[in-house]
Amino acid sequence: MNYESRSGRRHSQFRILNPEFIILFLTLLCLLLPTQNSTLDAWYYAACVRHEHELLLPHHLLYNPAGLLWTQLLHLLGARPDTLAALKALNALAAGAGLWVLGRILRQLKLPATLVAPWLLVAGASFGLLRFATENEAYVLPLLFSLLASLSWARYQTAPAPRPGLLLWSGLWAAGACLFHQIHFFWWLGLLLGTGWYAPRKGRAVLLYALPALLVPAAYVAALPSWHEPLTLPALWRFIFHDYYAGLAGNGVSAHGALLTVVNLGRTFLQVHGSMPALARAAPGLAVVPLVCAGLLGWAAWSGWLAFRNRRAGEVAADVPPAGGRAVCRTHAGILLAQLAFAAYADGNAEFMAMLPALLAVVGGGWAWLPARALAAAGGALLLWNLAFGLVPQHFLRFTNPDQLLTRIPARPHDWFLLDNHNLVLNQLHYRTGNPVGLPNVLAAPTLLVQRPGQSAPQLRAWVQRQQRAGHRVFTDCLGGPRLLDRAQIVYGDQNAALLQGFRTVRLDSFPTFFGPRYLTEILPPAAE
Numbered sequence: 001m002n003y004e005s006r007s008g009r010r011h012s013q014f015r016i017l018n019p020e021f022i023i024l025f026l027t028l029l030c031l032l033l034p035t036q037n038s039t040l041d042a043w044y045y046a047a048c049v050r051h052e053h054e055l056l057l058p059h060h061l062l063y064n065p066a067g068l069l070w071t072q073l074l075h076l077l078g079a080r081p082d083t084l085a086a087l088k089a090l091n092a093l094a095a096g097a098g099l100w101v102l103g104r105i106l107r108q109l110k111l112p113a114t115l116v117a118p119w120l121l122v123a124g125a126s127f128g129l130l131r132f133a134t135e136n137e138a139y140v141l142p143l144l145f146s147l148l149a150s151l152s153w154a155r156y157q158t159a160p161a162p163r164p165g166l167l168l169w170s171g172l173w174a175a176g177a178c179l180f181h182q183i184h185f186f187w188w189l190g191l192l193l194g195t196g197w198y199a200p201r202k203g204r205a206v207l208l209y210a211l212p213a214l215l216v217p218a219a220y221v222a223a224l225p226s227w228h229e230p231l232t233l234p235a236l237w238r239f240i241f242h243d244y245y246a247g248l249a250g251n252g253v254s255a256h257g258a259l260l261t262v263v264n265l266g267r268t269f270l271q272v273h274g275s276m277p278a279l280a281r282a283a284p285g286l287a288v289v290p291l292v293c294a295g296l297l298g299w300a301a302w303s304g305w306l307a308f309r310n311r312r313a314g315e316v317a318a319d320v321p322p323a324g325g326r327a328v329c330r331t332h333a334g335i336l337l338a339q340l341a342f343a344a345y346a347d348g349n350a351e352f353m354a355m356l357p358a359l360l361a362v363v364g365g366g367w368a369w370l371p372a373r374a375l376a377a378a379g380g381a382l383l384l385w386n387l388a389f390g391l392v393p394q395h396f397l398r399f400t401n402p403d404q405l406l407t408r409i410p411a412r413p414h415d416w417f418l419l420d421n422h423n424l425v426l427n428q429l430h431y432r433t434g435n436p437v438g439l440p441n442v443l444a445a446p447t448l449l450v451q452r453p454g455q456s457a458p459q460l461r462a463w464v465q466r467q468q469r470a471g472h473r474v475f476t477d478c479l480g481g482p483r484l485l486d487r488a489q490i491v492y493g494d495q496n497a498a499l500l501q502g503f504r505t506v507r508l509d510s511f512p513t514f515f516g517p518r519y520l521t522e523i524l525p526p527a528a529e
Contacts (some may be wrong), residue, residue, distance in 0.1 A: 017117035017376055018104045021378035023359055026124040027096030030133040030386075034088040035394040040138035043427035046084040051434040056223040059243040060138040060181040066090075067136075072434060084232040086433070087136040094140045095133035099124050101147040108154040109365035110323040114372040121379030127356035127386045128268035128350075138181050141352040143178035146187045147358060150332065153191050157198060158324035164208050165196065172212040179219055182243075183352050186338040188213065194331030199318040206229050260348025266341070268353045269382060270391035278482070278515050279393055289388040296381035296469055304373035310367045397514040402428060404511055405477070405520070409442060416467055417442050418449070420518075445478040446499040464503065464523060474523040478506060482515035502526050 008017070037172045049071060055064040069434070070090045071083055099120050106116045123129065132139045152170035156163060169412075174191055177184035180419070192209055200207030219239050221231070229235040238245060266272060280286050336359040343352035355449050404426050409417055414503060419425055419442060426438045450457055464474055478496040504524040510517040 003162035014250060017114070017121070017186075017372070019120055020362065022120045022124065023099045023103065023115050024257050025120075026130075027092060030092035031089060032442070033389075033391045033395040034085065034092070034134045035131075036396075037394050037399045038135060039137065040421065040427045041086065041138075041422040042087075043424065043431050045138065046087055047089065047138050047431040047434070047436070047505055050083040050431060053434075054436055056226045057222075058182075058220070058241075059140070061219060061223060062176075063138040063141060064177045066141060066180070069179065069258075084136055088134060091136065091140040092133050094144045095124070095129055098129075098140065098144040098147050098358065101144065101151050102361055105151050105154050105328075105362055106365050108151065108158055109328060109362075111365050112368055112372075115368060115370065115375065116371050118375030118379055119364055122364075122375060122382065123357040123361040125379050125383035125386060126269045127271045127352045128357050128388055129389055130386050132351075132354055134394070137351070142177040142180035142184045143355050143358060145173050145180055146184050146355065148179060149187070150328075150362065153194070153331075154324075154328045154329060156435055157327050162200065164205070166209040167199075167205055168212065169207040172215075174209075175212045177213050178213075178216055183339070183342065185247075185347075185354075186342055187335050187355070190331055190335030190338055193334065194327065196332070198327040202522070206416040215342055232291070243501035249417070254347070257344060257347040261340075262348075264343070264348050264353060265356075267350055268356050271386050273389070275337060275393070275399065275515070276389055280391060280510060282514070286388055289384060292382040293385045296377045299526040300378040300381070302376040303371045307369055307374070307402065308370050319351070326366060329363050329433060335359055336363060339461075363505045393514075399513040399514055401513050401518070402422070404509060406432060409439060409519075412473070413439070414471075415441060415473040415475065418445055418447050418474065418478060418523075420478045445496055447478070447495045450495070452498065460499060461502070465525065466501075468523075468525050475508070476500075476521050476523060477511075477517065477518050479521045481518035482513070 018395050028070040037051050043065055045067065048057075049067040052068065055068060057064060067087050067090065071086050074086055076079060102123060103116055106119055107113075111119075129140070129143075148171075152166045152173060156170065157165035160164070170191060171188075174184070177206065178188055195209045196202050196206050217236075217240075220236060224231060224236055224239055227239055229239055261274060263272070271473045313417055336356060339359065340353065341357055343349050345408055346352055400421070402421075405417070405419070405425055406428055409425070410433075417425075422444045425443055428437065430436055449455060450460055467474055476496070478499070501524060505527055507519045508522055509520040511520070
C-alpha cells in the first residue's frame with residue numbers, strides 16, 4: 001500500500017498524527033501533570049537522592065545515582081527544584097526519549113509512515129507508561145535503555161551489510177537497562193537468543209552482544225562495599241538477588257496471582273482503580289468518557305477485523321516487513337511473552353508490565369495491514385480514558401493527607417501509631433528529615449499486623465493493653481473514613497474494626513482528602529478497666 005499517495009485529506013491527517021508531534025505532546029503532558037499522590041517507593045527514592053544515602057539499591061542499581069546526577073546538573077544550571085519534582089521531570093523526559101527511539105525502531109522496520117505515529121500514540125497513551133512517566137519510579141529509564149538496545153539490534157538485522165559494532169552497542173544498552181532495573185534481564189536475554197537464532201555468524205555475533213554484560217557483575221562488585229558486605233561470592237549473590245530473598249520481587253504461580261495478572265495487564269493500558277466510582281460521583285460528566293472510549297475502541301476493533309479479513313482474502317497486500325524486520329518482530333514477541341510470564345510469576349506485578357505497550361508496538365511493526373485510523377482511534381481512546389481517570393485526578397486531587405501525622409508522630413516518640421499506609425508516612429518522614437532508620441513507634445494497620453508470622457488477633461489486643469498499662473497512648477487512622485478498593489483491600493480486606501472490638505475509641509482529628517475525611521482515633525482501654 002502506498003499510504004503517502006492518498007488524497008489531501010489524508011495528508012492533513014498525517015500532519016495531525018505526525019510522530020514528532022505525538023512525542024512532544026505526550027512528553028509535555030507528563031511534564032505538566034506529575035502526580036501529587038506519590039507512592040511510598042517514590043518518596044523513598046527521592047529521600048535517598050535528596051540526602052545522598054542508600055543510593056545503590058540492588059534491584060535497580062543505577063536509578064538513584066542517575067537521579068543524583070540529574071539533580072546536581074540542575075543545580076549547576078542554577079535551578080533548585082524540589083528533589084521529588086525533579087525526579088518526576090526526569091522520568092517524563094525519559095519517556096519522551098523512549099517514544100522517539102521507538103519511532104526510530106518502527107521506521108527501521110519499514111513500517112508505512114502513517115502507522116508510526118498511531119503506534120506511538122497507543123504505546124505512549126497506555127497507562128503503564130503514563131503512570132511512571134509522571135512519578136518517581138524506576139521503570140522508565142530502563143525502558144529507554146532497552147529500546148536503545150532494540151534499535152541497535154534492529155539496525156543490525158536490517159542492515160544491507162554486516163555491521164558487528166551494532167551488536168556491541170545493543171549489548172551495552174541492554175546491560176545498562178539491567179543495571180537500571182533487573183526486570184530487563186528478560187529483554188537482554190531475548191535479544192541474546194534472537195542473535196543466536198538469526199545472526200549469520202552465530203558464535204561471533206553472540207559473543208559480541210554478550211561481552212558488555214560483564215559490566216553488570218562488575219558494577220555489583222563495585223557497589224557491594226556500600227552495603228558493608230564482605231567481597232565474597234555468597235555475599236555478592238545475596239546482594240544481587242536481595243529483593244528475591246526478601247520476597248519483594250517474586251512469589252510464584254498461584255490462582256490469586258493469575259487473577260492479578262489479568263487485572264494488571266488490563267491496567268497496563270487503561271487505568272482501573274477503586275477511586276473511579278468516587279471520581280464519577282464528584283464529576284458526573286465523566287460518565288461520558290467510558291461511552292466515547294468504548295465507541296472508539298469498538299470502531300477500531302471492527303476496522304481492524306475488516307482489514308484482517310480482507311488481508312486473508314487477498315484483497316489487500318500483506319505488507320509484511322523484510323526478513324530482517326520479521327526477525328525483529330518475532331524476537332520482540334518472545335521478549336513480550338517472557339516479560340509477561342515473569343510479571344505473572346511475581347504475583348501479577350503491574351510494575352513489571354510497564355514495558356509491554358512499547359513491546360507491543362515493536363511486534364505490531366509486522367502488522368502493516370492495520371488501518372492507521374483504527375490505531376489512532378484506539379490510541380485516542382487510551383489517552384482520553386487515562387487522562388480522565390489517571391493523570392488529571394492524580395495531579396489536581398489529593399487522595400492522601402498525612403501532613404498532620406508528619407508533625408504529630410515525631411512529637412510523640414513514646415506513643416504508638418497504627419497507620420493504614422505506615423510505610424508511606426515513614427518514607428515521607430525520611431524525605432523531610434534525612435533519617436533513613438524510621439521511627440519505631442509507627443506500625444502497620446491491625447489488619448496487616450495480624451498477617452505477620454507468629455501474630456494473631458489475641459496477641460494484638462494483648463499488646464495494645466500492655467502499651468496502655470505502661471502509659472503509652474495508641475492511635476490509628478484505620479477506623480472510619482473512605483475505604484477504596486485497592487490491592488490491599490482485595491488481598492486482606494478490612495478487619496481493623498473487628499480486631500479492635502471491645503476497646504473504646506475517640507476521634508481526635510480529621511484529615512481532609514478528596515474522597516472524604518480520614519480520622520485520627522485514639523484506642524482507649526475497655527470500659528471495664
